[in-house]
Amino acid sequence: MVEIPQTPKEAPPARTGRRLLMKQPTMRRMILALTPVAVSGVYFFGWRVAAVLAVCAAVGFGTEYLTSRGRHQPVSTACFVTIMLFALSLPPTVPLWIAAVGIVVAILFGKEVFGGFGRNFANPAIVGRAFVYICFPVDLTGRFVPAFKGLPGGLAHWSFTRLGEMPAYLADSGRKLVDAVSQASPMWVSREYGFDVLAHGGKGASLWDMATGSIGGTFQAPGEEGVRVLSAGSIGEGCAILIALTAVYLLWTRTAQWRLMLGGLAGLVAANVLFRNVLGFDGPRQVPPLAWQLLSGTTIYAVVYMVTDPVSGAKRKGAQLAYGIFIGMAIVVLRWRGVFVAAATFAILLGNLVGPWMDMGADAWANWRKAKAAGKEAAS
Numbered sequence: 001m002v003e004i005p006q007t008p009k010e011a012p013p014a015r016t017g018r019r020l021l022m023k024q025p026t027m028r029r030m031i032l033a034l035t036p037v038a039v040s041g042v043y044f045f046g047w048r049v050a051a052v053l054a055v056c057a058a059v060g061f062g063t064e065y066l067t068s069r070g071r072h073q074p075v076s077t078a079c080f081v082t083i084m085l086f087a088l089s090l091p092p093t094v095p096l097w098i099a100a101v102g103i104v105v106a107i108l109f110g111k112e113v114f115g116g117f118g119r120n121f122a123n124p125a126i127v128g129r130a131f132v133y134i135c136f137p138v139d140l141t142g143r144f145v146p147a148f149k150g151l152p153g154g155l156a157h158w159s160f161t162r163l164g165e166m167p168a169y170l171a172d173s174g175r176k177l178v179d180a181v182s183q184a185s186p187m188w189v190s191r192e193y194g195f196d197v198l199a200h201g202g203k204g205a206s207l208w209d210m211a212t213g214s215i216g217g218t219f220q221a222p223g224e225e226g227v228r229v230l231s232a233g234s235i236g237e238g239c240a241i242l243i244a245l246t247a248v249y250l251l252w253t254r255t256a257q258w259r260l261m262l263g264g265l266a267g268l269v270a271a272n273v274l275f276r277n278v279l280g281f282d283g284p285r286q287v288p289p290l291a292w293q294l295l296s297g298t299t300i301y302a303v304v305y306m307v308t309d310p311v312s313g314a315k316r317k318g319a320q321l322a323y324g325i326f327i328g329m330a331i332v333v334l335r336w337r338g339v340f341v342a343a344a345t346f347a348i349l350l351g352n353l354v355g356p357w358m359d360m361g362a363d364a365w366a367n368w369r370k371a372k373a374a375g376k377e378a379a380s
Contacts, residue, residue, distance in 0.1 A: 019074045020074050020075065021074050021075055021076075021077060022073070022074045022075065022076045022077055022078075022117070023077070024076060024077040024078060026255055027076070027077035027078045027080070027081050028077060029249075029250070029253050029255045030081045030250070030255055031077070031080055031081060031084065032249075033246040033249055033250055033255070034081070034084045034085070034088070034236075034246070034305070036242055036245075036246065037088060037236045037239070037242060037243060037246065038053060038084060038088060038235075038236070040213060040236075040238065040239050040242055041088060041092070041235040041236055041238070042154055042155065043148070043153045043154050043155055044092075044147040044148055044153065044154055044213055044214075044232065044235075044238055044239075045092035045145065045147065045148065045154050045159070045160065045232075045235060046092070046148065046154035046157040046158050046159040046160060046162075047154070047155075047157070047158050047159075048092065048093070048158055048159040049092060049154075049235050051096065052087050052090060052092075052094065052096065052099050052235070053083075053084070053087045053088075055096045055099050055100055055103075056083045056084075056086060056087040056099050056100070056102075056103040057080065057083050057087075059100045059103050059104060060079060060080075060082065060083040060086075060103040060104075060106070060107050061075060061079060061080070061083070063103070063104050063107040063108055063112070064076070064079045064107050064111075064112060064116075067107075067108065067112040067116070068112070068116055071115075071116060073116065073117075076116070076117040078117055079107065082103075082106055082107060082110075082111070082124045082125045082128075083103060085125035085305055085306065086102060086103055086106050086124075086125040086128045086129060087099065087103070087235070088234065088235045088236025088237075088301075089125065089129050089234050089235070089236060089237070089298065089301070090102070090129075090132075090140075090234055090235060091139075091140065091143035091144050091145075091233075091234055091235070092143070092144070092145055092159070092160070092232075092234075092235050093143040093144075093145055093159060093160070093161055094139060094140070094143050095139055095143075098132055098136050098139055098140075099132075101131075101132065102128040102129065102131060102132040103128055104128075105127065105128045105131045105132075106124045106125055106127055106128025106129075106131075107124060107128075109127060109131075110122060110123070110124030110125070110126075110127030110128060111124040118311055119311075120311055120312055121312060121352060122312050122349060122352040122353075123306055123309045123312045123348060123349075123352060125306065126306060126345055126348050126349055126352075127349075129342075129345050130345050130346065130349060133340070133342055133345060140342075141341070141342075144185050144231035144232060144233060144234075145159075145160040145161065145231050145232065146160065146167070146170060146215070146216025146217070146229060146230065146231050146232060147213060147214055147215050147216045147232040147238065148160070148167070149167070149169055149214050149216065161177075163177055164177075165177060167216075169216070169217070170216065170217070170218070170229060185215075185230070185231050185232065185233050185296075185341075186205045186210065186215060186230065186233075186292075186296045187233070187296045187335070187341055188341055189205075189219060189221075189230070190288045190292060190296065191285060191335070191341055192284075192285065205217060205219070205230055207291055207292070207295060210240065210292075210295035210296055211239075211240045211241050211295055212238075212239055212240075212241060213232070213238025213239035213240070213242070214238075215230065215231070215232035215233070215238060216229075216230060216231065216232060217229075217230045218230060233296075233298065234298060234301075236301055237298045237300070237301040240294070240295050240300045243300045243301055243304055243305075244300065244304075246304065247261065247300075247304040250304070250308075256304070256308040257308055257310055257313075257320060259317065259320035259321050259324065260307050260308040260310070260313055260314075260320050260323065260324045261303060261304060261307065261308050261324065262321065262324065263307075263320060263321040263322065263323060263324020263325045263327075263328065264302075264303035264307040264308075264324040264325075264327055264328045265303055265324075265328060266321075266324070266325055266328060267324060267325035267326060267327060267328025267329040267330075267331075268293065268294070268299065268303070268328035268329065268331055268332055269290060269294075269328070270325070270328070270329065271328065271329040271331075271332035271333065272287060272290045272293050272332050273290065275287045275332065275333075275336065276288075276289070276290070281336070286336060287332065287336050293332065293335075298342070298344045298345075299331065299344065301344075302331070302344035302345075302347075302348060303324075303328070306344070306348050307324055307327050307328075307348060307351070312352045312355065313351065313352070313355050314355040314356075314358045314359050314362075315355075315359050316358075316359045316362035316363065316366075317362075318362035318365060318366065319355070319358035319359050319361065319362040322358050323351055323354075323355050323358050326350075326351055326354060326358075327347050327348055327350070327351040328347075330343070330346075330347035330350055330351065331343050331344050331347045334346055334347055
């Protein structure tokens with residue numbers, strides 16, 4: 001979730017004088033919810049994560065400041081929500097210049113060209129994420145590393161790539177440190193070799209590991225000698241338990257719309273059960289088990305923070321569940337049949353495109369029911 005329509009009291013005036021930052025309590029709650037996820041990213045991957053966030057914050061704020069001043073408006077607090085969502089969706093070792101390019105695209109072309117806060121047709125963070133994923137596929141798919149484990153974890157390190165030797169829990173893998181970078185993530189392994197490769201004999205990718213974000217170990221790839229190192233995913237997607245707790249906070253404070261979140265989960269569960277358990281697409285390079293689908297990749301991160309963006313999503317109550325269900329089902333299908341593993345990005349963009357049509361359908365249905373009720377009343 002990136003931007004939420006504000007009440008009239010929170011809406012910015014046409015001219016704001018010297019105010020630099022728009023007052024948006026809802027956005028502050030969103031930033032508060034994302035902060036523990038950012039801290040967990042530092043714990044799992046080192047202080048370089050803070051550098052990625054800082055670069056995105058500086059460049060993103062500067063981009064919106066330059067564009068919003070022309071409208072005589074302050075920078076929206078939602079700008080920092082976009083910054084955090086985009087930065088946390090990147091690999092831990094992403095080049096800083098790519099992070100900077102991506103956040104410019106997210107702010108400038110995902111929101112500002114449409115008139116600024118509340119006028120974007122698509123989720124700005126997703127726009128930036130899709131841009132860098134397509135334009136820099138090697139850096140966006142080949143910069144994953146295993147997570148630090150135990151205490152103090154990454155809090156005592158700058159980055160996995162700066163270590164002098166492999167961590168103790170990977171020391172017996174026979175791999176060099178440089179070989180551990182850009183190794184396979186759990187979702188990639190499941191897609192290429194099948195879920196059973198990690199379920200039987202793999203280390204560091206149990207359901208508990210994925211739920212807590214402590215992903216990193218070894219696995220035996222079919223047809224290959226020796227073992228390969230298992231890497232974690234993007235910065236913010238790791239700890240599903242932590243994301244679920246922040247989801248409770250967002251729903252409790254009414255920062256997020258429950259229909260959008262529930263619809264996303266329901267669509268993903270329904271599609272996974274249909275294709276895997278009912279239709280039997282359960283082999284290698286097909287649909288993984290439901291628990292694996294939920295905990296691996298960006299599933300929980302996308303459903304909790306991205307699908308629930310009400311500016312780019314469906315607005316009508318009748319359409320919000322359908323919108324979430326559409327995206328959830330699209331995530332399963334695109335992960336299974338699509339070229340890119342990062343299916344959530346493109347599923348949400350597709351949802352952003354069909355959301356207005358769903359609102360129109362909901363309005364048409366409501367008008368038809370009113371007309372029908374009025375007709376019955378007139379006839380009686």
